Amino acid sequence: MEEPPWKKLKLSLERPYKDDNGEPIPELLDINPDGHHIYRPREDPTAAVGTRLRRVFLERGIDFFEAEKGTHTTLRDSKDAPEEGDTTQDEGKAAEPSHQMTPEELYKMRVELMSALYTAHGEMCQARDLLTLLLSSSLPNQPSTLPPTPLAATVVTKPAPVVSVQAFNAQLTIGGKDKALRSAADLFKNAAEQMEQGRVSGEKYWVDALKIRRGNWGLIPAPLPLGSATGKGADKTSKDFLISYGLEESPASFRRRAIGRMSTSDGTSLEFPMRQRTRLRVSIIRVSPDGSRHATYNVLSDPDDGTLDGALRAAQAEIVEQEVFAALIREASNLPTASAEVSERLIVIDAAQSTELRFELVDGESLRNDDGKLDSYCDLLYSLLHILLSRAHRVSKSTRLNKASIAPVPIVQLPPVLLPVIDILQYREFWERVRDEIDRVVAALRLAGVSTKVHYDPVADSGETLVANLLNDEPKPIGGDALLRLDDRHTLRFTTASPSTLIVHLPQATLPIASISQLTQLLVDEVCGGLLSRICEMGTGLCERVNGTWFVDLLSGRSVGRWEGCVL
Known part of the structure; x- marks a missing residue:
């Protein structure tokens, strides 16, 4: 995967001194009240060299180079010839030497000076060590002969470390700076990655929200976070929203459970805190004359196809089926033509002779449809339950909207959900x-x-x-x-x-x-x-020549025929 262009940007830790066009960046000195910027004037290298040379002549004199040359010449002449008196000295001062030292003379002078300097360096080191030893030893407390001073100061200079220690310290400093730079680079990289992840997550969050709203799913304000101010004058504006996928006329307990929210994690797009993941299975069990039991079920399909709309439809199907099951439990004990057994997740109804109807809440995640036990009639009853529930919701809504005042309205008996199913079965x-x-x-x-x-x-x-x-x-x-x-x-x-x-x-x-x-x-x-009527018609046709008479005796259930004194 190719990185975005901004990740390829290299950030230099050195202070920039040129802009994108290669021009030097001026140094800002001040900003006037009217907004005018004052920059440091650019120095000309040639003018700077001329200024420095001028300072040399102003501070050391115009004959600086001639004085240096005369000094070296005087030293050499005094070494070769003895003094000849005041007259000779005056003549030597007046005379201006024109001889310059050769490289051999410079080398000889260097050797002489270096030997003297090494000797002086050794003496100074010995004196320093001696003073250090004397100062470190404990001296007896003697009364000071110096007059008391109102203020005294002592200057202590730390001795310089040896060359190896200096090299080691330099390596530590360079290594520490390198580590600090790497840590700073890692920090910037992690911050950039987190910012990119936050940007992508935010874009996905709102794109999913627009898709959900386009699918006509309900969006409701989210409650305020725990600990938010709720007093008078406090800002009670919701900062987020929730998804309501329950039916409009469902009881409040089911509407509270039919709540989802947008996920901010990378795993899933939607979260359902109150989802139970149960499905309603309708089964019919028939008992044959030999005592064997044959069970058939309805088809339970999974609407979740991996999209946002599919996930919401799957969650809505579960909450609607749970509401249907709750309505079945309420009505199961009042059936006029059938007996029922009710438990937490199972309703068994003896609907007809040798026929048992079951409604069961099963685990939706581990559900498998057996093709050999599927029955379209169970699918009909399953769909009929949803139709009857929508009818009950419609009656409840019309009753609620028809209220003419705020006075309490007497409780209206909602249409049954279970009884029509039992009647059809x-x-x-x-x-x-x-x-x-x-x-x-x-x-x-x-x-x-x-x-x-x-x-x-x-x-x-x-x-x-x-x-x-x-x-x-x-x-x-x-x-x-x-x-x-x-x-x-x-x-x-x-x-x-x-x-x-x-x-x-x-x-x-x-x-x-x-x-x-x-x-x-x-x-x-x-x-x-x-x-018998057909027999009478046939007999009448056969006995027409002999004037026979045929009729049906309803009391005895027989056909009677008479002709020429004969009775059949």
Whole structure:
């Protein structure tokens, strides 16, 4: 990954003396009140050298070089020739020597001076050591002969270390400076990296916030931090926001749990402090005549696809299912047509004969769907629970908005959520039993060679009409019908309504059916009557030449034929 351009910038610790164009940077001396800058005037090297040379002549005289030359010449002449008196000296002073020293003479003079200097250096070192020894020894306390002075001072000079110690100290100083520079560079580098991380994190934070708002998720002000001032006149403006993904008309306890916040860490984009990660599973268990149990479940899909919207949808699905389960617990103890067992995470309802309905909160993270046990009817009940919950929320909202005053409104009974589900399940089981009885009669008639047609329509309404009916404040029961036609002559029409209402429509009457045995008896009577009527029609056609008469004896359930004194 290529570093940004600002990381490649090298920062020099040396004071800059030229700008980007190579021009010298002037030194600022002062700023006038009117904002005018005063810089140090630039010195010309040639003028500076001339000034220094002029100072040499002003301070040491114009004949400085001639005086130095005469001094060296006088020393050499005095060494070669003895003094000749005042006259000779006056003549020597008046005469100006013109001889210059050769390199050999300079070297000879240097050797002589160096030997004398070395001797003086040795004597001075011995004197210094002797004084140091004398000063370090303890002297007896003697009365001072010096007059008392009001103020005395002592100057102590620290001796210079040896050459090796000086070299070692220099190495330590250079190493310390190098380490300090490295530490300063590391400090600047760490600060730059932290600033870059903060910038990227801040940009990601607000980009995610805009995506969430664009997805029409609710944003609410975050509470003030712990310890903030809350008194009169204090600033109570929220500095952050929270994400509310619960339903608008949900109870306050569920809305408080449906709260998320934007994460500032690098791991996740959203945090859900109150999330329980449970899903609602709807299962139907049927007991076969041999005692075996067969269970089917609904499909539980995970809406979390790695995006912000997917994470919020997954959290919302969990909190809505928890609200549905809470509503089921409240209504499970008041079911008029079924018994229920309720625990913390499981509701078991004996909805119909040999049929058990279960609602369970399962762990959403370890959930796996078994394809062999999935049932579309369980998916229907699962979706129906959400529709009924939205109906209850709509009624609650309309009641809240219709209040004309601030006076307390009496508690309105919300539409049930569990009872319509039980009615639909019982209706399905009831319809299957009715269908089995009719199919048994149809199979027997077809086996006997009687032309029989049957048509079933368990739900007469369309899907849109059915959903609209469920969303009404007072929904109508679900209805269907069945048509049975015998020998293309006799027709039996059955109408059903949830949960277990059956009505048969006969040509002469409309009868309600209260039990399966009553239905069986009715089918037998109607089929027998139809067959006997068909026999009478056939007998009348055959006995037409002999003026025979055929009729059906309803009391005995027989067809009777008479012709020429014969009775059949």
